[in-house]
């Protein structure tokens with residue numbers, strides 16, 4: 156055995172086991188909007204789905220979902236994917252060739268938590284931009300584009316997140332989104348929008364998903380976040396782009412058969428759960444109202460604009476890890492991020508009352524921890 160190699164059981168299993176021991180109903184789960192469970196109505200829709208063979212374009216429910224999302228995003232066509240991660244990867248693979256470079260934010264999901272798929276599978280290097288909340292400036296994009304020389308990698312792709320995830324749920328203002336897109340395009344780059352929570356942005360601002368996604372070479376939405384589906388995401392773009400992305404989906408092992416059972420959940424969610432995203436945003440505000448009244452919490456961004464809250468502490472006595480553990484013991488599950496940050500996410504399995512209870516719990520735990528010694 157290699158000296159110093161960490162023993163597996165010491166790495167992660169402890170905190171995971173802790174939350175599994177508690178029954179789901181025993182805590183308020185603000186860990187992520189992926190923790191939503193399919194509702195009875197969604198399960199009924201899934202059970203009744205008309206199905207066929209997705210791989211031969213023969214599953215009517217999946218085709219209907221793809222058409223619906225493409226229309227929502229103002230794009231020509233769509234492809235159903237098992238995950239958002241595969242949407243990002245298939246888009247990178249389609250837009251680039253090995254040796255190219257992709258520009259994105261340094262805290263973006265595509266860069267930080269997709270197991271370096273861009274480099275591992277697409278052979279693409281990444282140029283991460285530093286920005287406070289995942290929302291960078293046009294000049295940063297322009298400066299990041301490589302000169303066209305024999306020796307430089309080819310700058311081929313710009314990606315943005317709408318809303319930004321680990322940077323705190325910030326929303327790209329439409330003019331700035333268009334400006335970075337136009338700057339990238341004028342240098343010959345393709346533009347990809349990771350719209351995992353694009354509909355959360357729409358719920359917050361009233362700007363349509365089609366307006367946000369307009370002029371982007373590809374864009375997708377996740378069904379398994381705030382929309383509450385068990386599985387799935389839909390990647391959209393031009394018909395040519397989708398043809399190629401489909402081939403990548405197939406190569407990556409993402410082609411399915413009777414996927415209508417899953418697509419039915421997506422159609423149900425688009426029909427019944429998009430209004431909920433507005434409530435999620437309101438619940439995030441109400442948690443913020445309670446916590447920001449105390450000077451123990453420092454929010455970054457200073458106020459949430461969607462369903463994600465990100466904060467750290469003004470007391471050195473509080474670490475994010477310990478705070479998250481204490482909260483879990485008191486029935487509130489949140490996520491400790493790097494840099495002593497906490498992320499709390501509202502979603503359809505957290506009611507307004509539960510959001511308020513969670514805020515009160517977090518407040519009293521922070522007050523107690525800050526008093527120690």
Ligand SMILES: *Cc1c(COP(=O)(O)O)cnc(C)c1O
Nearest residue numbers: 238239240264316320349351377
């Ligand atoms: C969740 C998420 C993804 C990945 O989606 P999965 O469906 O979990 O694979 C990508 N980007 C962002 C911004 C996300 O929040």
